[in-house]
Structure formats: structure tokens, C-alpha cells
Amino acid sequence: MTTVLKLGGSVITEKDRPETLDGETLAALAAAVAAADVDDLVIVHGGGSFGHHHAAEHGVSTTEGIHDVRGVMDVHGAMTTLNRFVLSRLHAEDVPAVPVHPFSTAKRDADGELTLMTEQVATMVDEGFVPVLHGDGVVHAGEGVTVLSGDELVTELATALDADRVGLCSTVPGVLDDDDAVIPHIDDFDAVADVLGVSDATDVTGGMAAKVRELLALGSPAYVFGPEAVAGFLAGDDVGTRIG
Numbered sequence: 001m002t003t004v005l006k007l008g009g010s011v012i013t014e015k016d017r018p019e020t021l022d023g024e025t026l027a028a029l030a031a032a033v034a035a036a037d038v039d040d041l042v043i044v045h046g047g048g049s050f051g052h053h054h055a056a057e058h059g060v061s062t063t064e065g066i067h068d069v070r071g072v073m074d075v076h077g078a079m080t081t082l083n084r085f086v087l088s089r090l091h092a093e094d095v096p097a098v099p100v101h102p103f104s105t106a107k108r109d110a111d112g113e114l115t116l117m118t119e120q121v122a123t124m125v126d127e128g129f130v131p132v133l134h135g136d137g138v139v140h141a142g143e144g145v146t147v148l149s150g151d152e153l154v155t156e157l158a159t160a161l162d163a164d165r166v167g168l169c170s171t172v173p174g175v176l177d178d179d180d181a182v183i184p185h186i187d188d189f190d191a192v193a194d195v196l197g198v199s200d201a202t203d204v205t206g207g208m209a210a211k212v213r214e215l216l217a218l219g220s221p222a223y224v225f226g227p228e229a230v231a232g233f234l235a236g237d238d239v240g241t242r243i244g
């Protein structure tokens with residue numbers, strides 16, 4: 001049984017303060033992962049105040065690229081720094097986490113179509129490791145480098161690894177309706193499009209609307225939930241909002 005879990009950047013960082021970790025929440029999430037009885041786990045984390053801040057500063061998005069290597073390294077460097085923090089908190093809980101940097105293992109063609117190497121991720125899992133990928137820059141034909149979101153990585157990995165469970169842990173307890181109540185199930189984008197917004201913080205990859213769109217395209221159910229529900233998700237419970 002393969003599980004893909006994304007730790008939202010807005011959960012593990014202070015999203016409105018550049019390059020600031022939310023160490024307490026990250027440590028709690030690492031403890032929940034360590035305590036879970038999950039065979040095959042792949043973790044992806046988002047950018048939060050590490051990636052999005054630099055991406056916005058350099059004017060790079062998922063479709064608008066840059067060739068300036070300093071900008072590329074600002075975005076990629078901030079994300080590898082955040083990845084180090086995530087790995088070290090997981091190691092502190094004895095989770096056998098290993099890094100995978102998508103900048104070196106992915107590309108987009110001129111139509112924006114993503115190709116991501118996943119065979120090494122599958123082998124890491126087979127050998128008992130927990131690969132930890134992250135939102136990153138990605139080389140993009142005709143654009144230089146664009147942004148690759150953790151949400152897009154989640155859907156690519158879930159498909160390639162034939163994942164049984166997919167979860168996105170964000171700051172919210174699920175996708176919320178107009179009255180801020182959790183919507184238990186979404187299977188149609190248009191039915192909820194009016195309540196889906198962008199992120200409250202600096203975010204170049206589209207906030208909740210982009211997440212729901214990505215997850216609906218997956219073809220198998222996925223969950224959006226808050227940090228308090230990670231243990232329940234890993235235990236196989238129906239948590240937050242089920243999408244698809």
C-alpha cells in the first residue's frame with residue numbers, strides 16, 4: 001500500500017515571513033509520520049515562505065519562466081534549505097527520509113507538459129526509505145525555468161507509483177464553503193468553483209483552486225485536511241475533504 005503525503009508549505013513555514021520555519025508544527029508532523037504504521041510512504045513538501053517569496057520576487061510562475069541563474073538558484077536554493085529542515089526533523093524521529101530534488105529530475109516541454117523521473121523514487125521506497133520531494137524550479141523548453149508545485153508532484157507521483165492514498169495537509173481543516181464549514185466531498189470543480197480562492201499568503205501556484213483542480217484530475221480519491229488530521233489520514237481514516 002503506497003501513500004503520498006504533501007506537507008503544505010503554509011503549514012511547515014510562517015508563510016508571511018520570508019524563509020521562516022514553523023518548527024513546532026513541523027516537529028509535530030514528523031512525530032505523526034514516525035508513529036504511523038504505513039508501509040510505503042512518499043512525502044512532498046511545498047514552498048511556503050521559502051519558495052514563493054523568491055519566485056514572486058523574480059517574477060517566475062508555473063508558466064512564466066526566467067533564464068537568470070541567480071533567480072533560479074534563489075528559488076532552488078531556498079527550497080533545498082527547506083528540504084534540509086524537513087529531513088532533519090524526520091531524522092530526529094527516526095524516519096528514514098532521503099532527499100529528491102525535482103530540479104534535477106524533471107523537465108517541461110514547450111506545452112508545459114511535465115516529465116518527472118520516478119523510478120528512483122520507487123526503488124527508494126522498495127529499499128525502505130521515505131523519499132522527500134519538494135516544490136522547486138523546473139527547466140521548461142522555451143521558458144528557461146518555471147515553478148513546479150508540490151501539488152503537481154503529488155499527482156505525478158500518485159499516478160506513476162499507483163498510490164492507494166493521497167493526502168494534502170494544509171493550514172485549513174479541508175476545503176471550506178461560504179460559511180467556513182468543511183465540504184466533505186467534491187467531485188465536480190464547477191460545483192465549488194465560487195468558494196475556491198487563492199492562498200491568503202504569497203503563493204505563485206494558485207492556492208486551493210489549483211489543488212482541487214489537480215486532485216480531481218487524478219482519477220482516484222485524495223484528501224485535503226489540516227495538521228491535526230495527519231495521524232488519522234495515515235491510519236486510513238476519512239478526514240477533511242475527499243476529492244474525487
Ligand SMILES: Nc1ncnc2c1ncn2[C@@H]1O[C@H](COP(=O)(O)OP(=O)(O)OP(=O)(O)O)[C@@H](O)[C@H]1O
Nearest residue numbers: 008009010046048170175176195197199200207208
Ligand atoms: N474554499 C477554500 N477552502 C480552504 N482554503 C481556501 C479556500 N479558498 C482559498 N483557500 C486558501 O488556500 C490556502 C491553502 O493553499 P496554499 O497553497 O497556501 O497551501 P499549502 O499547500 O499549504 O502551501 P504551499 O502552496 O506553500 O505548499 C488556505 O490557507 C486558504 O488561505
Ligand SMILES: C=C(C)CCOP(=O)(O)O
Nearest residue numbers: 046047051135149150205
Ligand atoms: C515556489 C516554489 C518554488 C514551490 C511551490 O510549491 P507549492 O508550495 O507546493 O506550490
